[in-house]
Amino acid sequence: MTTIYHNPRCSKSRQTLALLEENGIQPEIRLYQKEPLDKSELEQLIAQLDIQPIELMRTKEAAYKELGLNKNSSDEERIEAMLNNSSLIERPIVVHNNKAKLGRPPENVLDLF
Structure with a gap:
């Protein structure tokens, strides 16, 4: 089973999904923001x-600064921030056989197969 944590508004996420499909991989699509x-x-x-x-984390997102996050924030603070603000989660993420890769660049995910 392959899963992509996908944001259709993100070009890298769309490119990664297309790359998977071009390689015959039909992932389960998880729209993590919904x-x-x-x-x-x-x-x-x-x-x-x-x-x-x-x-x-997407540290350049406005929410990162608005929440007062910085290099000294704890892992727990970062995790809580991502849970409450999904826009802070880097994307896309592809999971296959209990391993995961970020699709930045999209070709990174092909290492899973």
Whole structure:
């Protein structure tokens, strides 16, 4: 099973989905902004990506500064912020066989297959 955490308004997300489909992969599409992640799902994605929470954050989003987040924020603060503001989650994320990759650039996700 392959899942893409997708934002159709994002060009990289659309490109990644198209790349998967061009390679014969029909992923389950999770529109994470309409179906928000819960804490365990977000923590699992961070573990599958093998990154720190800051690496999954869109730090240039207005919400990042509005929430008072900065380089000294704790992982827990970052996770809570992403749970409450899905626009802060970097996208797209593709999960396959319990491993995940960010689609930036889209070709990164092909390493999963």
